[in-house]
Amino acid sequence: MRSDLLTADGLTKRYGRFTAIEDVSFTLRAGEVLGLVGESGSGKSTTVRCLVGLTKPDAGTVSYDGEPLQGRAAWHRFRREAQMVFQDPYASLNPRMTVAEIVGEGLRVHGIERTAAGRRARVTTLLGQVGLDAGDLDRYPRSFSGGQRQRIAIARAIAVEPRVLICDEPVSALDVSVQAQVVNVLRDMGRELGLSILFIAHDLAVVRYLCDRLVVLDQGRIAEQGTREQIYDNPQAPYTRSLLAAVPIPDPAAERERRHRQKESAR
Numbered sequence: 597m598r599s600d601l602l603t604a605d606g607l608t609k610r611y612g613r614f615t616a617i618e619d620v621s622f623t624l625r626a627g628e629v630l631g632l633v634g635e636s637g638s639g640k641s642t643t644v645r646c647l648v649g650l651t652k653p654d655a656g657t658v659s660y661d662g663e664p665l666q667g668r669a670a671w672h673r674f675r676r677e678a679q680m681v682f683q684d685p686y687a688s689l690n691p692r693m694t695v696a697e698i699v700g701e702g703l704r705v706h707g708i709e710r711t712a713a714g715r716r717a718r719v720t721t722l723l724g725q726v727g728l729d730a731g732d733l734d735r736y737p738r739s740f741s742g743g744q745r746q747r748i749a750i751a752r753a754i755a756v757e758p759r760v761l762i763c764d765e766p767v768s769a770l771d772v773s774v775q776a777q778v779v780n781v782l783r784d785m786g787r788e789l790g791l792s793i794l795f796i797a798h799d800l801a802v803v804r805y806l807c808d809r810l811v812v813l814d815q816g817r818i819a820e821q822g823t824r825e826q827i828y829d830n831p832q833a834p835y836t837r838s839l840l841a842a843v844p845i846p847d848p849a850a851e852r853e854r855r856h857r858q859k860e861s862a863r
């Protein structure tokens with residue numbers, strides 16, 4: 597298996613005279629969780645849209661599994677093997693479909709489970725994997741909380757046995773108290789199924805214990821990229837440092853130490 601699974605190479609996108617992203621290059625490797633982090637307007641969505649073919653970049657290429665993403669066959673394969681979890685759990689699930697239909701649709705479309713009974717059994721297993729249960733099969737999205745809806749969206753995504761999950765701010769719309777639970781479901785699923793995950797976030801706190809490596813975007817350009825240890829313990833770019841400074845630290849002793857270091861470095 598290749599270790600480089602999904603690669604953005606020199607992606608640039610302009611809207612009129614405004615450059616939304618410029619020369620954005622990074623690689624999602626097999627089996628890793630890669631964070632794409634930056635403030636609102638830094639170009640995260642534009643990058644994702646270019647990656648998944650919703651926006652045509654003005655320059656740059658996207659490769660999947662070592663081949664440029666070009667032509668119908670390549671895109672067809674990519675669309676099955678790379679699944680998305682979106683930000684808004686209230687908009688991303690069809691309100692007229694039951695959970696069994698939502699999660700089972702991909703199984704039907706891709707011919708993974710050809711019978712209704714087979715799909716129901718498979719959906720029951722998938723719901724169990726994300727912490728829901730068989731009693732939820734015939735319920736509609738409106739009767740679930742935001743966190744539960746994201747669990748349904750994750751079940752839908754993993755149903756078609758993808759290699760890649762692209763999670764576009766999947767916990768940003770959720771209460772802080774449930775964010776960690778959904779992040780944990782993604783982490784556990786990723787490990788169990790050997791998935792590669794691209795996790796988009798505007799907040800470095802959310803991805804701290806999830807990502808193996810991070811790409812930090814600032815005003816459409818990559819400020820820096822590196823391993824979790826490099827980014828959190830030894831950030832090089834001033835922009836990364838300012839993002840980290842905005843991260844609340846739950847440990848009061850660590851917070852005192854951080855303030856002390858900040859004062860020292862400001863002298």
Ligand SMILES: Nc1ncnc2c1ncn2[C@@H]1O[C@H](COP(=O)(O)OP(=O)(O)OP(=O)(O)O)[C@@H](O)[C@H]1O
Nearest residue numbers: 611614616634635636637638639640641642643798
């Ligand atoms: N269709 C468009 N037309 C014009 N400008 C756009 C368009 N889409 C995005 N932009 C601009 O490009 C820049 C990057 O936007 P993008 O949505 O990629 O950022 P983001 O990091 O995803 O922000 P957010 O977290 O708020 O979604 C922003 O300044 C935005 O206003």
